[in-house]
Amino acid sequence: MQTCTGKGDLEMKTMRNLKTLLAGLLLVPALALASGGPELDRAPNVSGDKAALQNGAKLFVNYCQGCHGLSAIRYNRLTDLGLSEKQIMENLVFSDGKIGDQMTTAMSAADAKKWFGAAPPDLSLVARARASEEGSGADWLYTYLRTFYRDESRATGWNNVAFDKVGMPHILAGLQGVQELVEMEGADSHAKPTFKLVQQGQYAPAEYDKQVGDLVGFLTWAAEPQAALRTQLGIAVLVFLGVLFVFAYLLKKDYWKDVH
Ligand code: HEC
CATH class of the missing domain: 1.20.5 (Single alpha-helices involved in coiled-coils or other helix-helix interfaces)
Structure with missing residues:
Protein backbone atom coordinates (compact mmCIF):
# COMPACT_ATOMS: atom_id res chain seq x y z
CA MET A 1 0.00 0.00 0.00
CA GLN A 2 2.75 2.34 1.07
CA THR A 3 4.61 2.03 -2.22
CA CYS A 4 1.38 2.59 -4.16
CA THR A 5 0.71 5.99 -2.57
CA GLY A 6 4.35 6.95 -3.01
CA LYS A 7 4.24 6.13 -6.68
CA GLY A 8 0.98 8.00 -7.25
CA ASP A 9 2.43 11.00 -5.50
CA LEU A 10 5.53 10.87 -7.65
CA GLU A 11 3.48 10.56 -10.82
CA MET A 12 1.42 13.57 -9.82
CA LYS A 13 4.55 15.62 -9.19
CA THR A 14 6.04 14.50 -12.50
CA MET A 15 2.83 15.51 -14.25
CA ARG A 16 2.96 18.90 -12.55
CA ASN A 17 6.56 19.43 -13.60
CA LEU A 18 5.70 18.38 -17.13
CA LYS A 19 2.84 20.87 -17.19
CA THR A 20 5.17 23.67 -16.04
CA LEU A 21 7.62 22.70 -18.75
CA LEU A 22 4.91 22.60 -21.41
CA ALA A 23 3.57 25.99 -20.34
CA GLY A 24 7.10 27.37 -20.62
CA LEU A 25 7.58 25.86 -24.08
CA LEU A 26 4.28 27.28 -25.30
CA LEU A 27 5.36 30.69 -24.04
CA VAL A 28 8.46 30.78 -26.26
CA PRO A 29 6.80 31.35 -29.68
CA ALA A 30 4.26 33.72 -28.13
CA LEU A 31 7.07 35.87 -26.76
CA ALA A 32 9.09 35.71 -29.97
CA LEU A 33 6.12 37.25 -31.79
CA ALA A 34 5.86 40.00 -29.21
CA SER A 35 9.49 41.10 -29.58
CA GLY A 36 10.43 44.60 -30.73
CA GLY A 37 11.16 46.02 -27.28
CA PRO A 38 14.01 48.40 -26.47
CA GLU A 39 17.74 47.75 -26.83
CA LEU A 40 18.63 45.30 -24.06
CA ASP A 41 21.39 45.96 -21.55
CA ARG A 42 23.84 43.08 -21.07
CA ALA A 43 23.44 41.21 -17.81
CA PRO A 44 26.72 40.47 -15.99
CA ASN A 45 27.69 36.79 -15.98
CA VAL A 46 27.76 35.65 -12.36
CA SER A 47 27.31 31.93 -13.06
CA GLY A 48 30.51 30.93 -11.26
CA ASP A 49 30.10 33.37 -8.36
CA LYS A 50 28.43 31.55 -5.47
CA ALA A 51 28.22 34.64 -3.23
CA ALA A 52 26.37 36.51 -6.00
CA LEU A 53 23.99 33.59 -6.61
CA GLN A 54 23.29 33.24 -2.88
CA ASN A 55 22.50 36.96 -2.73
CA GLY A 56 20.22 36.48 -5.75
CA ALA A 57 18.39 33.65 -3.96
CA LYS A 58 17.92 35.85 -0.91
CA LEU A 59 16.55 38.70 -3.02
CA PHE A 60 14.16 36.32 -4.80
CA VAL A 61 12.77 34.90 -1.54
CA ASN A 62 12.42 38.35 0.05
CA TYR A 63 11.06 40.35 -2.87
CA CYS A 64 9.56 38.02 -5.48
CA GLN A 65 8.29 34.80 -3.95
CA GLY A 66 5.32 36.59 -2.38
CA CYS A 67 3.82 36.57 -5.89
CA HIS A 68 5.97 34.29 -8.09
CA GLY A 69 6.78 30.61 -7.70
CA LEU A 70 9.97 28.92 -8.84
CA SER A 71 8.41 25.50 -8.78
CA ALA A 72 11.06 23.65 -10.79
CA ILE A 73 13.46 24.21 -7.87
CA ARG A 74 13.26 22.47 -4.48
CA TYR A 75 14.85 24.24 -1.53
CA ASN A 76 17.46 21.49 -1.01
CA ARG A 77 18.71 22.16 -4.56
CA LEU A 78 20.05 25.49 -3.22
CA THR A 79 22.90 23.45 -1.69
CA ASP A 80 24.35 23.64 -5.25
CA LEU A 81 24.94 27.34 -4.53
CA GLY A 82 27.17 26.50 -1.57
CA LEU A 83 24.52 26.82 1.16
CA SER A 84 24.05 24.20 3.88
CA GLU A 85 20.57 22.77 4.51
CA LYS A 86 20.62 24.50 7.89
CA GLN A 87 21.35 27.89 6.30
CA ILE A 88 18.58 27.31 3.77
CA MET A 89 16.03 26.34 6.44
CA GLU A 90 16.95 29.31 8.63
CA ASN A 91 17.12 32.01 5.98
CA LEU A 92 15.16 31.03 2.91
CA VAL A 93 12.29 28.69 3.86
CA PHE A 94 9.09 30.09 5.35
CA SER A 95 8.17 28.79 8.80
CA ASP A 96 5.99 25.81 7.78
CA GLY A 97 8.05 24.82 4.74
CA LYS A 98 10.24 21.71 4.42
CA ILE A 99 13.67 21.36 2.83
CA GLY A 100 12.32 19.08 0.05
CA ASP A 101 9.45 21.42 -0.90
CA GLN A 102 9.21 23.14 -4.26
CA MET A 103 9.77 26.91 -4.17
CA THR A 104 6.14 27.76 -4.81
CA THR A 105 4.38 31.01 -3.95
CA ALA A 106 1.76 31.37 -1.25
CA MET A 107 -0.39 33.64 -3.42
CA SER A 108 -3.25 32.05 -5.33
CA ALA A 109 -3.46 32.81 -9.05
CA ALA A 110 -7.11 33.93 -8.62
CA ASP A 111 -6.24 36.56 -5.98
CA ALA A 112 -3.33 37.79 -8.05
CA LYS A 113 -5.53 38.18 -11.10
CA LYS A 114 -8.06 40.13 -9.04
CA TRP A 115 -5.40 42.47 -7.62
CA PHE A 116 -3.05 42.98 -10.56
CA GLY A 117 -5.23 42.13 -13.57
CA ALA A 118 -2.75 39.40 -14.52
CA ALA A 119 -1.49 36.35 -12.68
CA PRO A 120 2.25 36.49 -11.88
CA PRO A 121 3.74 33.58 -13.88
CA ASP A 122 5.99 30.92 -12.38
CA LEU A 123 9.54 32.12 -13.05
CA SER A 124 11.24 28.69 -13.35
CA LEU A 125 11.82 29.02 -17.06
CA VAL A 126 11.60 32.75 -17.60
CA ALA A 127 15.36 33.16 -18.17
CA ARG A 128 15.08 30.78 -21.11
CA ALA A 129 11.64 31.83 -22.37
CA ARG A 130 12.65 35.49 -22.69
CA ALA A 131 15.69 34.84 -24.89
CA SER A 132 15.33 36.51 -28.31
CA GLU A 133 17.35 37.89 -31.19
CA GLU A 134 17.87 41.05 -29.14
CA GLY A 135 19.66 39.23 -26.31
CA SER A 136 19.60 36.39 -23.83
CA GLY A 137 16.77 35.89 -21.35
CA ALA A 138 19.13 37.19 -18.69
CA ASP A 139 19.62 40.42 -20.68
CA TRP A 140 15.86 40.87 -20.92
CA LEU A 141 15.38 40.30 -17.17
CA TYR A 142 18.26 42.64 -16.34
CA THR A 143 16.71 45.35 -18.51
CA TYR A 144 13.18 44.69 -17.21
CA LEU A 145 14.09 44.97 -13.53
CA ARG A 146 15.94 48.26 -14.10
CA THR A 147 13.45 50.09 -16.36
CA PHE A 148 10.33 50.52 -14.24
CA TYR A 149 9.21 54.15 -14.29
CA ARG A 150 6.41 56.24 -12.81
CA ASP A 151 3.27 56.35 -14.95
CA GLU A 152 0.17 57.80 -13.33
CA SER A 153 -2.04 56.52 -16.15
CA ARG A 154 -1.45 52.94 -14.98
CA ALA A 155 -3.50 51.37 -12.18
CA THR A 156 -0.32 50.37 -10.33
CA GLY A 157 1.31 53.79 -10.94
CA TRP A 158 4.14 52.02 -12.83
CA ASN A 159 5.06 51.19 -16.37
CA ASN A 160 8.10 49.42 -17.81
CA VAL A 161 10.25 49.96 -20.90
CA ALA A 162 10.89 46.26 -21.56
CA PHE A 163 7.29 45.22 -20.80
CA ASP A 164 4.85 47.95 -21.82
CA LYS A 165 1.74 48.24 -19.58
CA VAL A 166 3.02 45.57 -17.22
CA GLY A 167 0.67 44.50 -14.42
CA MET A 168 3.51 44.20 -11.89
CA PRO A 169 4.28 47.17 -9.64
CA HIS A 170 7.93 48.18 -9.13
CA ILE A 171 8.71 45.88 -6.22
CA LEU A 172 12.32 47.04 -5.94
CA ALA A 173 11.52 50.78 -5.89
CA GLY A 174 12.74 51.00 -2.29
CA LEU A 175 16.18 49.85 -3.47
CA GLN A 176 16.38 51.63 -6.84
CA GLY A 177 14.39 54.77 -6.04
CA VAL A 178 11.73 56.25 -8.30
CA GLN A 179 12.55 57.21 -11.87
CA GLU A 180 10.63 59.01 -14.60
CA LEU A 181 10.99 58.36 -18.31
CA VAL A 182 12.42 61.50 -19.91
CA GLU A 183 12.54 60.32 -23.53
CA MET A 184 12.94 57.32 -25.82
CA GLU A 185 15.63 57.80 -28.42
CA GLY A 186 15.34 55.71 -31.59
CA ALA A 187 12.72 53.07 -32.27
CA ASP A 188 11.99 49.38 -31.83
CA SER A 189 14.93 47.22 -30.83
CA HIS A 190 17.28 50.24 -30.97
CA ALA A 191 15.20 52.39 -28.64
CA LYS A 192 17.19 53.78 -25.74
CA PRO A 193 15.37 55.27 -22.78
CA THR A 194 16.66 58.15 -20.66
CA PHE A 195 15.50 58.30 -17.05
CA LYS A 196 15.53 60.90 -14.32
CA LEU A 197 15.79 59.70 -10.73
CA VAL A 198 13.19 61.76 -8.86
CA GLN A 199 13.48 59.93 -5.56
CA GLN A 200 16.60 58.31 -4.14
CA GLY A 201 16.50 54.61 -3.29
CA GLN A 202 18.50 52.68 -0.72
CA TYR A 203 21.24 51.98 -3.28
CA ALA A 204 23.25 54.14 -5.65
CA PRO A 205 22.58 53.19 -9.33
CA ALA A 206 25.74 51.06 -9.73
CA GLU A 207 24.99 49.10 -6.56
CA TYR A 208 21.35 48.60 -7.62
CA ASP A 209 22.57 47.22 -10.95
CA LYS A 210 24.83 44.79 -9.09
CA GLN A 211 21.95 43.57 -6.92
CA VAL A 212 19.75 43.06 -9.98
CA GLY A 213 22.65 41.26 -11.70
CA ASP A 214 22.79 38.82 -8.76
CA LEU A 215 19.02 38.26 -8.87
CA VAL A 216 19.07 37.66 -12.63
CA GLY A 217 22.05 35.31 -12.17
CA PHE A 218 19.99 33.31 -9.70
CA LEU A 219 16.98 33.14 -12.06
CA THR A 220 19.31 32.06 -14.87
CA TRP A 221 20.75 29.30 -12.69
CA ALA A 222 17.20 28.23 -11.71
CA ALA A 223 16.20 27.87 -15.37
CA GLU A 224 19.04 25.40 -15.93
CA PRO A 225 20.59 24.23 -12.66
CA GLN A 226 22.55 21.50 -14.49
CA ALA A 227 24.43 23.95 -16.72
CA ALA A 228 27.43 24.39 -14.41
CA LEU A 229 27.67 20.64 -13.77
C1 HEC B 1 3.00 42.04 -5.80
C2 HEC B 1 3.16 40.90 -6.67
C3 HEC B 1 4.47 40.76 -7.42
C4 HEC B 1 5.74 40.72 -6.89
C5 HEC B 1 6.15 40.83 -5.43
C6 HEC B 1 6.65 40.51 -8.00
N1 HEC B 1 5.94 40.41 -9.17
FE1 HEC B 1 6.69 39.99 -10.99
N2 HEC B 1 4.84 40.05 -11.80
C7 HEC B 1 3.67 40.29 -11.10
C8 HEC B 1 2.56 40.26 -12.02
C9 HEC B 1 1.10 40.49 -11.65
C10 HEC B 1 3.10 40.00 -13.29
C11 HEC B 1 2.33 39.83 -14.62
C12 HEC B 1 2.37 41.14 -15.33
C13 HEC B 1 1.59 41.16 -16.62
O1 HEC B 1 1.40 40.11 -17.26
O2 HEC B 1 1.17 42.26 -17.00
C14 HEC B 1 4.54 39.88 -13.12
C15 HEC B 1 5.42 39.65 -14.15
C16 HEC B 1 6.77 39.43 -13.99
C17 HEC B 1 7.70 39.08 -15.03
C18 HEC B 1 7.34 38.90 -16.50
C19 HEC B 1 7.12 37.46 -16.77
C20 HEC B 1 6.86 37.19 -18.22
O3 HEC B 1 7.75 36.69 -18.88
O4 HEC B 1 5.76 37.52 -18.67
C21 HEC B 1 8.92 38.93 -14.48
C22 HEC B 1 10.21 38.55 -15.17
C23 HEC B 1 8.77 39.20 -13.08
N3 HEC B 1 7.47 39.50 -12.81
C24 HEC B 1 9.82 39.18 -12.18
C25 HEC B 1 9.70 39.51 -10.84
C26 HEC B 1 10.82 39.54 -9.93
C27 HEC B 1 12.25 39.20 -10.30
C28 HEC B 1 10.33 39.92 -8.72
C29 HEC B 1 11.11 40.17 -7.46
C30 HEC B 1 12.05 41.25 -7.54
C31 HEC B 1 8.89 40.09 -8.89
N4 HEC B 1 8.55 39.84 -10.19
C32 HEC B 1 8.02 40.43 -7.87
C33 HEC B 1 3.56 40.50 -9.74
C34 HEC B 1 4.61 40.55 -8.86
Whole structure:
Protein backbone atom coordinates (compact mmCIF):
# COMPACT_ATOMS: atom_id res chain seq x y z
CA MET A 1 0.00 0.00 0.00
CA GLN A 2 2.75 2.34 1.07
CA THR A 3 4.61 2.03 -2.22
CA CYS A 4 1.38 2.59 -4.16
CA THR A 5 0.71 5.99 -2.57
CA GLY A 6 4.35 6.95 -3.01
CA LYS A 7 4.24 6.13 -6.68
CA GLY A 8 0.98 8.00 -7.25
CA ASP A 9 2.43 11.00 -5.50
CA LEU A 10 5.53 10.87 -7.65
CA GLU A 11 3.48 10.56 -10.82
CA MET A 12 1.42 13.57 -9.82
CA LYS A 13 4.55 15.62 -9.19
CA THR A 14 6.04 14.50 -12.50
CA MET A 15 2.83 15.51 -14.25
CA ARG A 16 2.96 18.90 -12.55
CA ASN A 17 6.56 19.43 -13.60
CA LEU A 18 5.70 18.38 -17.13
CA LYS A 19 2.84 20.87 -17.19
CA THR A 20 5.17 23.67 -16.04
CA LEU A 21 7.62 22.70 -18.75
CA LEU A 22 4.91 22.60 -21.41
CA ALA A 23 3.57 25.99 -20.34
CA GLY A 24 7.10 27.37 -20.62
CA LEU A 25 7.58 25.86 -24.08
CA LEU A 26 4.28 27.28 -25.30
CA LEU A 27 5.36 30.69 -24.04
CA VAL A 28 8.46 30.78 -26.26
CA PRO A 29 6.80 31.35 -29.68
CA ALA A 30 4.26 33.72 -28.13
CA LEU A 31 7.07 35.87 -26.76
CA ALA A 32 9.09 35.71 -29.97
CA LEU A 33 6.12 37.25 -31.79
CA ALA A 34 5.86 40.00 -29.21
CA SER A 35 9.49 41.10 -29.58
CA GLY A 36 10.43 44.60 -30.73
CA GLY A 37 11.16 46.02 -27.28
CA PRO A 38 14.01 48.40 -26.47
CA GLU A 39 17.74 47.75 -26.83
CA LEU A 40 18.63 45.30 -24.06
CA ASP A 41 21.39 45.96 -21.55
CA ARG A 42 23.84 43.08 -21.07
CA ALA A 43 23.44 41.21 -17.81
CA PRO A 44 26.72 40.47 -15.99
CA ASN A 45 27.69 36.79 -15.98
CA VAL A 46 27.76 35.65 -12.36
CA SER A 47 27.31 31.93 -13.06
CA GLY A 48 30.51 30.93 -11.26
CA ASP A 49 30.10 33.37 -8.36
CA LYS A 50 28.43 31.55 -5.47
CA ALA A 51 28.22 34.64 -3.23
CA ALA A 52 26.37 36.51 -6.00
CA LEU A 53 23.99 33.59 -6.61
CA GLN A 54 23.29 33.24 -2.88
CA ASN A 55 22.50 36.96 -2.73
CA GLY A 56 20.22 36.48 -5.75
CA ALA A 57 18.39 33.65 -3.96
CA LYS A 58 17.92 35.85 -0.91
CA LEU A 59 16.55 38.70 -3.02
CA PHE A 60 14.16 36.32 -4.80
CA VAL A 61 12.77 34.90 -1.54
CA ASN A 62 12.42 38.35 0.05
CA TYR A 63 11.06 40.35 -2.87
CA CYS A 64 9.56 38.02 -5.48
CA GLN A 65 8.29 34.80 -3.95
CA GLY A 66 5.32 36.59 -2.38
CA CYS A 67 3.82 36.57 -5.89
CA HIS A 68 5.97 34.29 -8.09
CA GLY A 69 6.78 30.61 -7.70
CA LEU A 70 9.97 28.92 -8.84
CA SER A 71 8.41 25.50 -8.78
CA ALA A 72 11.06 23.65 -10.79
CA ILE A 73 13.46 24.21 -7.87
CA ARG A 74 13.26 22.47 -4.48
CA TYR A 75 14.85 24.24 -1.53
CA ASN A 76 17.46 21.49 -1.01
CA ARG A 77 18.71 22.16 -4.56
CA LEU A 78 20.05 25.49 -3.22
CA THR A 79 22.90 23.45 -1.69
CA ASP A 80 24.35 23.64 -5.25
CA LEU A 81 24.94 27.34 -4.53
CA GLY A 82 27.17 26.50 -1.57
CA LEU A 83 24.52 26.82 1.16
CA SER A 84 24.05 24.20 3.88
CA GLU A 85 20.57 22.77 4.51
CA LYS A 86 20.62 24.50 7.89
CA GLN A 87 21.35 27.89 6.30
CA ILE A 88 18.58 27.31 3.77
CA MET A 89 16.03 26.34 6.44
CA GLU A 90 16.95 29.31 8.63
CA ASN A 91 17.12 32.01 5.98
CA LEU A 92 15.16 31.03 2.91
CA VAL A 93 12.29 28.69 3.86
CA PHE A 94 9.09 30.09 5.35
CA SER A 95 8.17 28.79 8.80
CA ASP A 96 5.99 25.81 7.78
CA GLY A 97 8.05 24.82 4.74
CA LYS A 98 10.24 21.71 4.42
CA ILE A 99 13.67 21.36 2.83
CA GLY A 100 12.32 19.08 0.05
CA ASP A 101 9.45 21.42 -0.90
CA GLN A 102 9.21 23.14 -4.26
CA MET A 103 9.77 26.91 -4.17
CA THR A 104 6.14 27.76 -4.81
CA THR A 105 4.38 31.01 -3.95
CA ALA A 106 1.76 31.37 -1.25
CA MET A 107 -0.39 33.64 -3.42
CA SER A 108 -3.25 32.05 -5.33
CA ALA A 109 -3.46 32.81 -9.05
CA ALA A 110 -7.11 33.93 -8.62
CA ASP A 111 -6.24 36.56 -5.98
CA ALA A 112 -3.33 37.79 -8.05
CA LYS A 113 -5.53 38.18 -11.10
CA LYS A 114 -8.06 40.13 -9.04
CA TRP A 115 -5.40 42.47 -7.62
CA PHE A 116 -3.05 42.98 -10.56
CA GLY A 117 -5.23 42.13 -13.57
CA ALA A 118 -2.75 39.40 -14.52
CA ALA A 119 -1.49 36.35 -12.68
CA PRO A 120 2.25 36.49 -11.88
CA PRO A 121 3.74 33.58 -13.88
CA ASP A 122 5.99 30.92 -12.38
CA LEU A 123 9.54 32.12 -13.05
CA SER A 124 11.24 28.69 -13.35
CA LEU A 125 11.82 29.02 -17.06
CA VAL A 126 11.60 32.75 -17.60
CA ALA A 127 15.36 33.16 -18.17
CA ARG A 128 15.08 30.78 -21.11
CA ALA A 129 11.64 31.83 -22.37
CA ARG A 130 12.65 35.49 -22.69
CA ALA A 131 15.69 34.84 -24.89
CA SER A 132 15.33 36.51 -28.31
CA GLU A 133 17.35 37.89 -31.19
CA GLU A 134 17.87 41.05 -29.14
CA GLY A 135 19.66 39.23 -26.31
CA SER A 136 19.60 36.39 -23.83
CA GLY A 137 16.77 35.89 -21.35
CA ALA A 138 19.13 37.19 -18.69
CA ASP A 139 19.62 40.42 -20.68
CA TRP A 140 15.86 40.87 -20.92
CA LEU A 141 15.38 40.30 -17.17
CA TYR A 142 18.26 42.64 -16.34
CA THR A 143 16.71 45.35 -18.51
CA TYR A 144 13.18 44.69 -17.21
CA LEU A 145 14.09 44.97 -13.53
CA ARG A 146 15.94 48.26 -14.10
CA THR A 147 13.45 50.09 -16.36
CA PHE A 148 10.33 50.52 -14.24
CA TYR A 149 9.21 54.15 -14.29
CA ARG A 150 6.41 56.24 -12.81
CA ASP A 151 3.27 56.35 -14.95
CA GLU A 152 0.17 57.80 -13.33
CA SER A 153 -2.04 56.52 -16.15
CA ARG A 154 -1.45 52.94 -14.98
CA ALA A 155 -3.50 51.37 -12.18
CA THR A 156 -0.32 50.37 -10.33
CA GLY A 157 1.31 53.79 -10.94
CA TRP A 158 4.14 52.02 -12.83
CA ASN A 159 5.06 51.19 -16.37
CA ASN A 160 8.10 49.42 -17.81
CA VAL A 161 10.25 49.96 -20.90
CA ALA A 162 10.89 46.26 -21.56
CA PHE A 163 7.29 45.22 -20.80
CA ASP A 164 4.85 47.95 -21.82
CA LYS A 165 1.74 48.24 -19.58
CA VAL A 166 3.02 45.57 -17.22
CA GLY A 167 0.67 44.50 -14.42
CA MET A 168 3.51 44.20 -11.89
CA PRO A 169 4.28 47.17 -9.64
CA HIS A 170 7.93 48.18 -9.13
CA ILE A 171 8.71 45.88 -6.22
CA LEU A 172 12.32 47.04 -5.94
CA ALA A 173 11.52 50.78 -5.89
CA GLY A 174 12.74 51.00 -2.29
CA LEU A 175 16.18 49.85 -3.47
CA GLN A 176 16.38 51.63 -6.84
CA GLY A 177 14.39 54.77 -6.04
CA VAL A 178 11.73 56.25 -8.30
CA GLN A 179 12.55 57.21 -11.87
CA GLU A 180 10.63 59.01 -14.60
CA LEU A 181 10.99 58.36 -18.31
CA VAL A 182 12.42 61.50 -19.91
CA GLU A 183 12.54 60.32 -23.53
CA MET A 184 12.94 57.32 -25.82
CA GLU A 185 15.63 57.80 -28.42
CA GLY A 186 15.34 55.71 -31.59
CA ALA A 187 12.72 53.07 -32.27
CA ASP A 188 11.99 49.38 -31.83
CA SER A 189 14.93 47.22 -30.83
CA HIS A 190 17.28 50.24 -30.97
CA ALA A 191 15.20 52.39 -28.64
CA LYS A 192 17.19 53.78 -25.74
CA PRO A 193 15.37 55.27 -22.78
CA THR A 194 16.66 58.15 -20.66
CA PHE A 195 15.50 58.30 -17.05
CA LYS A 196 15.53 60.90 -14.32
CA LEU A 197 15.79 59.70 -10.73
CA VAL A 198 13.19 61.76 -8.86
CA GLN A 199 13.48 59.93 -5.56
CA GLN A 200 16.60 58.31 -4.14
CA GLY A 201 16.50 54.61 -3.29
CA GLN A 202 18.50 52.68 -0.72
CA TYR A 203 21.24 51.98 -3.28
CA ALA A 204 23.25 54.14 -5.65
CA PRO A 205 22.58 53.19 -9.33
CA ALA A 206 25.74 51.06 -9.73
CA GLU A 207 24.99 49.10 -6.56
CA TYR A 208 21.35 48.60 -7.62
CA ASP A 209 22.57 47.22 -10.95
CA LYS A 210 24.83 44.79 -9.09
CA GLN A 211 21.95 43.57 -6.92
CA VAL A 212 19.75 43.06 -9.98
CA GLY A 213 22.65 41.26 -11.70
CA ASP A 214 22.79 38.82 -8.76
CA LEU A 215 19.02 38.26 -8.87
CA VAL A 216 19.07 37.66 -12.63
CA GLY A 217 22.05 35.31 -12.17
CA PHE A 218 19.99 33.31 -9.70
CA LEU A 219 16.98 33.14 -12.06
CA THR A 220 19.31 32.06 -14.87
CA TRP A 221 20.75 29.30 -12.69
CA ALA A 222 17.20 28.23 -11.71
CA ALA A 223 16.20 27.87 -15.37
CA GLU A 224 19.04 25.40 -15.93
CA PRO A 225 20.59 24.23 -12.66
CA GLN A 226 22.55 21.50 -14.49
CA ALA A 227 24.43 23.95 -16.72
CA ALA A 228 27.43 24.39 -14.41
CA LEU A 229 27.67 20.64 -13.77
CA ARG A 230 27.61 20.00 -17.50
CA THR A 231 30.52 22.37 -18.09
CA GLN A 232 32.53 20.74 -15.29
CA LEU A 233 31.78 17.29 -16.67
CA GLY A 234 32.79 18.39 -20.16
CA ILE A 235 36.15 19.65 -18.89
CA ALA A 236 36.72 16.47 -16.84
CA VAL A 237 36.01 14.33 -19.91
CA LEU A 238 38.47 16.35 -22.02
CA VAL A 239 41.20 16.01 -19.36
CA PHE A 240 40.53 12.27 -19.17
CA LEU A 241 40.78 11.91 -22.95
CA GLY A 242 44.03 13.91 -22.91
CA VAL A 243 45.60 11.59 -20.34
CA LEU A 244 44.30 8.54 -22.19
CA PHE A 245 45.88 9.84 -25.40
CA VAL A 246 49.33 10.08 -23.78
CA PHE A 247 49.16 6.48 -22.53
CA ALA A 248 47.75 5.19 -25.81
CA TYR A 249 50.58 6.92 -27.67
CA LEU A 250 53.29 5.48 -25.38
CA LEU A 251 51.77 2.05 -25.70
CA LYS A 252 51.64 2.35 -29.48
CA LYS A 253 55.32 3.35 -29.59
CA ASP A 254 56.20 0.39 -27.40
CA TYR A 255 54.27 -2.09 -29.60
CA TRP A 256 55.81 -0.87 -32.82
CA LYS A 257 59.40 -0.37 -31.68
CA ASP A 258 60.61 -3.75 -33.09
CA VAL A 259 58.60 -3.65 -36.30
CA HIS A 260 60.88 -2.08 -38.89
C1 HEC B 1 3.00 42.04 -5.80
C2 HEC B 1 3.16 40.90 -6.67
C3 HEC B 1 4.47 40.76 -7.42
C4 HEC B 1 5.74 40.72 -6.89
C5 HEC B 1 6.15 40.83 -5.43
C6 HEC B 1 6.65 40.51 -8.00
N1 HEC B 1 5.94 40.41 -9.17
FE1 HEC B 1 6.69 39.99 -10.99
N2 HEC B 1 4.84 40.05 -11.80
C7 HEC B 1 3.67 40.29 -11.10
C8 HEC B 1 2.56 40.26 -12.02
C9 HEC B 1 1.10 40.49 -11.65
C10 HEC B 1 3.10 40.00 -13.29
C11 HEC B 1 2.33 39.83 -14.62
C12 HEC B 1 2.37 41.14 -15.33
C13 HEC B 1 1.59 41.16 -16.62
O1 HEC B 1 1.40 40.11 -17.26
O2 HEC B 1 1.17 42.26 -17.00
C14 HEC B 1 4.54 39.88 -13.12
C15 HEC B 1 5.42 39.65 -14.15
C16 HEC B 1 6.77 39.43 -13.99
C17 HEC B 1 7.70 39.08 -15.03
C18 HEC B 1 7.34 38.90 -16.50
C19 HEC B 1 7.12 37.46 -16.77
C20 HEC B 1 6.86 37.19 -18.22
O3 HEC B 1 7.75 36.69 -18.88
O4 HEC B 1 5.76 37.52 -18.67
C21 HEC B 1 8.92 38.93 -14.48
C22 HEC B 1 10.21 38.55 -15.17
C23 HEC B 1 8.77 39.20 -13.08
N3 HEC B 1 7.47 39.50 -12.81
C24 HEC B 1 9.82 39.18 -12.18
C25 HEC B 1 9.70 39.51 -10.84
C26 HEC B 1 10.82 39.54 -9.93
C27 HEC B 1 12.25 39.20 -10.30
C28 HEC B 1 10.33 39.92 -8.72
C29 HEC B 1 11.11 40.17 -7.46
C30 HEC B 1 12.05 41.25 -7.54
C31 HEC B 1 8.89 40.09 -8.89
N4 HEC B 1 8.55 39.84 -10.19
C32 HEC B 1 8.02 40.43 -7.87
C33 HEC B 1 3.56 40.50 -9.74
C34 HEC B 1 4.61 40.55 -8.86
